[in-house]
Amino acid sequence: MTSASSSSKQTISLEEWECKMAEVPIAKSDLNQLIMNYLIIEGYKDAAEKFSEESGLQTQVDLGSIEERMQIRYAVQSGDIRLAIERVNDLNPDLLETDARLYFRLQQQHLIELIRQGRATEALEFAQEELAPHGAEHPELLRELERTMALLAFDRQDSPVAELLEFGQRQRTANELNAALLAAHSQPREPKLPALLQLLAWTQAQLDDKARYPRINSIVNPVLEEPADKT
Amino acid sequence: MTSFLAVGADRVSVRYTGPGKGDSDARMIRSDHPIPARCGVYYYEVFIRSRGQCGYIGIGLSHNTNGATRLPGWDPGSWGYHGDDGNCFSGNGSGRAYGPGFTTDDTVGCGIDFKERSIFFTRNGLFLGHAFKSVDTSKPIFPAVGMRTAGEHIVANFGQRPFRFDIECYVSEAHQDALAEIHKTSIGDLIPKPSDQTTPLEAKNAAGPRADNRAGHSQAAARGWTAAKPSASTSARADIDSALGMLQESYPQVLKDESLVFQLRCRQFIELVRAANGYHIADCIPSDDSLSSASSGSMMDVDDTQAASLMSLAAITNAPAAPSKTVYGQIPNLRKLEPARLVRILLDYGRQLQADYGASPNPIVREGLVHTFSLLAYADPAASPISALLDPEACKPLARLVECAIVATEKAPRMSALECIYRQCAALLAELSSRRNGAAALVSVDTDFV
Numbered sequence: 093m094t095s096a097s098s099s100s101k102q103t104i105s106l107e108e109w110e111c112k113m114a115e116v117p118i119a120k121s122d123l124n125q126l127i128m129n130y131l132i133i134e135g136y137k138d139a140a141e142k143f144s145e146e147s148g149l150q151t152q153v154d155l156g157s158i159e160e161r162m163q164i165r166y167a168v169q170s171g172d173i174r175l176a177i178e179r180v181n182d183l184n185p186d187l188l189e190t191d192a193r194l195y196f197r198l199q200q201q202h203l204i205e206l207i208r209q210g211r212a213t214e215a216l217e218f219a220q221e222e223l224a225p226h227g228a229e230h231p232e233l234l235r236e237l238e239r240t241m242a243l244l245a246f247d248r249q250d251s252p253v254a255e256l257l258e259f260g261q262r263q264r265t266a267n268e269l270n271a272a273l274l275a276a277h278s279q280p281r282e283p284k285l286p287a288l289l290q291l292l293a294w295t296q297a298q299l300d301d302k303a304r305y306p307r308i309n310s311i312v313n314p315v316l317e318e319p320a321d322k323t
Numbered sequence: 324m325t326s327f328l329a330v331g332a333d334r335v336s337v338r339y340t341g342p343g344k345g346d347s348d349a350r351m352i353r354s355d356h357p358i359p360a361r362c363g364v365y366y367y368e369v370f371i372r373s374r375g376q377c378g379y380i381g382i383g384l385s386h387n388t389n390g391a392t393r394l395p396g397w398d399p400g401s402w403g404y405h406g407d408d409g410n411c412f413s414g415n416g417s418g419r420a421y422g423p424g425f426t427t428d429d430t431v432g433c434g435i436d437f438k439e440r441s442i443f444f445t446r447n448g449l450f451l452g453h454a455f456k457s458v459d460t461s462k463p464i465f466p467a468v469g470m471r472t473a474g475e476h477i478v479a480n481f482g483q484r485p486f487r488f489d490i491e492c493y494v495s496e497a498h499q500d501a502l503a504e505i506h507k508t509s510i511g512d513l514i515p516k517p518s519d520q521t522t523p524l525e526a527k528n529a530a531g532p533r534a535d536n537r538a539g540h541s542q543a544a545a546r547g548w549t550a551a552k553p554s555a556s557t558s559a560r561a562d563i564d565s566a567l568g569m570l571q572e573s574y575p576q577v578l579k580d581e582s583l584v585f586q587l588r589c590r591q592f593i594e595l596v597r598a599a600n601g602y603h604i605a606d607c608i609p610s611d612d613s614l615s616s617a618s619s620g621s622m623m624d625v626d627d628t629q630a631a632s633l634m635s636l637a638a639i640t641n642a643p644a645a646p647s648k649t650v651y652g653q654i655p656n657l658r659k660l661e662p663a664r665l666v667r668i669l670l671d672y673g674r675q676l677q678a679d680y681g682a683s684p685n686p687i688v689r690e691g692l693v694h695t696f697s698l699l700a701y702a703d704p705a706a707s708p709i710s711a712l713l714d715p716e717a718c719k720p721l722a723r724l725v726e727c728a729i730v731a732t733e734k735a736p737r738m739s740a741l742e743c744i745y746r747q748c749a750a751l752l753a754e755l756s757s758r759r760n761g762a763a764a765l766v767s768v769d770t771d772f773v
Binding site: 104109112113114115116118119122123125126127284286287288289290291292293294295296297298299302303305308309310311312313314315316 | 504505506508509510512513514515739740741742743744745746747748749750751752753754755758760762763766768769772773
């Protein structure tokens, strides 16, 4: 915002804006829905159950499947990829067969775990037998495999691919798998709440060009901040 | 200027009735109402019932600032697609090649996409592409049709019948585009940086030195209350007067709650009695006259302590009202006081209470006052039937009340964070679409984000 352009901008006062906000028709059930959606997708099963009970909100989701999904996520996060694959196959036998990329991701994570544990020989065998064959069909996966194998060539600290050993890598793999499981059950992959925050950022940025108005400047503590006086 | 255009009884068909000899015989007709403000995409169609002599028919849009003797597109502020040559025009008479010409029995559509600020046309249900971009959408825009040769005849369809073109599909794509744009938005600016991660209270008070002062005080006040917990040593007492002093300085609105202030002041009196417990109040009443003119002075001779206490009660309740604006936070630290001074403060305080509330029309206040003063009727209040008043625990609910009152003045949110964000988004979308933001007009919080 430059002062030159802002001088022509209209200012909407806090009182005026609060009236507009108060006029927004809002269904309590919509807010509850947003929360429920978040709990289910992020896998807070007990909270979802309790919330369903207290809010009277019906959910079509089998809450039991949340638990299974969370156990799978936990297995990946704790590095037990074998267990995760087993459970995925129990829950959804077709998923890994049809999604080669996802399957590769999990295998890659398993390889990373072997390397982390210093089981180099095992890692090499696993890479050659289980992973390399996929490379022919998916060249981009082969590059990923090469990156992973580079872990064996470097000292951990200076390795250019050290990020693969970080917890974030497990997290990424777990998220990818979680999203795929949700999609397989025709559940949205992403919770809706973050999109609402994006809507907030977008609408505020759009109106910033046109007017001064009470903004929300922090989603951690969302309060209306009075528009700054013209200077 | 003669109209040359006859509008049919259906209000949507128009026929050219003029001589149709030259360009000055051209006429344009606009819809009665402009395109509504909160609109993402607007579309209408025109059926060419007859091309007439030459088919000089222009279909398009126009502001209402230009003349009605021109085809849409000839003048600035108007846009048109012409049937004779298939050219599109905007603000000049020559136009440029755009689509095929149109003639009798053709259906021509015209749409404006407020998100892209572009105008497009269709012919017989086929999209012909965007003809104009960067359209000035800040002023009202009207559907407009122009004709200039004899026999030309059109019928407009503003949606009262199904359209030839699948506008629903176009709108749904525009809707998806708008959502995609929103989903690309970063929320980084709305997340506080780690360096300024503070509790809400601190954040709110970080505005200036005065605010800092307030934060300090509310914490100090809180500490004052915790000191009243029974776990603290017996000498630790709720310092209500200084809490009142802090409130007076930092949260004067809280003191507008007279019932709360009354309760606090009674409690302070009780605290004074607690502090003085163990002394015989009567013994400590100074014999000089400095106590106050209201004191009769004769009660010092009474030996019986019970009576003396009653006397001191009388000393309070008989005192004349001394109206003054109460300033709180004046009582010194009770622990360092010698008995005589403490008792004097106690009596003065009680006298002030009596002066301020003794004549209160509120029976609850009067009763509370009597109840409080009745402590003085006992030589040993701690062993009296009303000793419960002295229980330090009795402070707790009062402390809660003060906390609530402070929070209420802190402009504490009356709604959840989620609701606040939801309402802000919805209010912003309404505001933006009324300002011709096409993307905002295409989305809504409840259908797209819940």
